[in-house]
Amino acid sequence: MTLFAPIFAWWLALFGVSAPDPCPHPVFLDATCEQAPPPPNQGAERSKGTPHTFKTRGRPTTQISNGF
Amino acid sequence: MSVQSILERVLQAVDQEAYLTPVEQVDGRFHEALSTVAAALADPSKHPDECRGLARALHREGRLDAVHLYSALHVIAASPKVKNYAEAARWAAEQESAALSAGGASLEANLASVDRHRGVLAFLQGHYEVALDYFARALERQRTPENVGNLLCALVRLGEIDEAVDLLSHLRRVLPASFVRALDERLHDDPDLRPLTNLERDP
Numbered sequence: 001m002t003l004f005a006p007i008f009a010w011w012l013a014l015f016g017v018s019a020p021d022p023c024p025h026p027v028f029l030d031a032t033c034e035q036a037p038p039p040p041n042q043g044a045e046r047s048k049g050t051p052h053t054f055k056t057r058g059r060p061t062t063q064i065s066n067g068f
Numbered sequence: 069m070s071v072q073s074i075l076e077r078v079l080q081a082v083d084q085e086a087y088l089t090p091v092e093q094v095d096g097r098f099h100e101a102l103s104t105v106a107a108a109l110a111d112p113s114k115h116p117d118e119c120r121g122l123a124r125a126l127h128r129e130g131r132l133d134a135v136h137l138y139s140a141l142h143v144i145a146a147s148p149k150v151k152n153y154a155e156a157a158r159w160a161a162e163q164e165s166a167a168l169s170a171g172g173a174s175l176e177a178n179l180a181s182v183d184r185h186r187g188v189l190a191f192l193q194g195h196y197e198v199a200l201d202y203f204a205r206a207l208e209r210q211r212t213p214e215n216v217g218n219l220l221c222a223l224v225r226l227g228e229i230d231e232a233v234d235l236l237s238h239l240r241r242v243l244p245a246s247f248v249r250a251l252d253e254r255l256h257d258d259p260d261l262r263p264l265t266n267l268e269r270d271p
Binding site: 063066 | 085086087088089090091092093094098102105106136139140143146147181184185188191192212214217218221254257258259260
């Protein structure tokens with residue numbers, strides 16, 4: 001099987017046919033076809049650096065103290 | 069009177085309310101004169117030129133020194149009535165020069181005022197990181213509830229809520245009770261900062 005596969009791919013390429021997808025269907029998946037598991041859910045953490053808007057005035061004004 | 073002009077007046081009043089000009093931190097010799105300027109600036113019927121004229125008159129009478137005259141002219145230029153930030157920046161530079169010339173025991177407080185003014189200009193133009201830097205310098209030079217409040221405002225605007233809450237909790241532990249009371253008043257009066265006290269209690 002291991003010897004046959006490259007010869008078969010070369011034979012198909014010779015006739016202009018691309019090699020078949022090594023993982024055409026989940027039933028053929030083996031260790032080499034597995035994808036890395038999705039990262040843990042990071043969306044639950046508060047994203048730092050996102051401007052926080054407590055204002056409810058509906059106007060982009062803001063309270064600031066400019067003491068003499 | 070059109071609806072638009074009424075709306076403008078309402079928004080002007082909201083802006084004016086959001087622009088605080090306390091005098092508590094000022095050298096006692098100039099406290100009364102600057103209170104007069106602050107009252108004129110808060111009066112909707114007073115034109116900015118009247119406020120400028122008042123500050124200059126107080127300086128001629130010897131009730132304001134050069135440092136505090138330039139500070140007053142900056143506060144007027146940066147106010148919602150004027151919003152001339154380039155003019156406000158020039159007065160802050162004049163104030164710094166006057167403070168360095170005068171020197172003396174008030175130097176640090178006078179330079180803290182300059183840092184605060186520059187921070188406010190950056191804040192009003194949306195440069196919150198620059199504002200944070202100036203407010204931190206102002207606080208290093210002069211530990212006042214006003215300077216802490218401005219620092220917290222900049223942190224909140226940058227989305228650094230956890231840092232703002234941590235800073236607030238730390239200050240509560242290390243600062244005198246009178247300072248914490250004054251800071252709490254500022255927190256209570258400021259809609260941006262009020263939620264921080266809730267986050268302190270319920271992290």
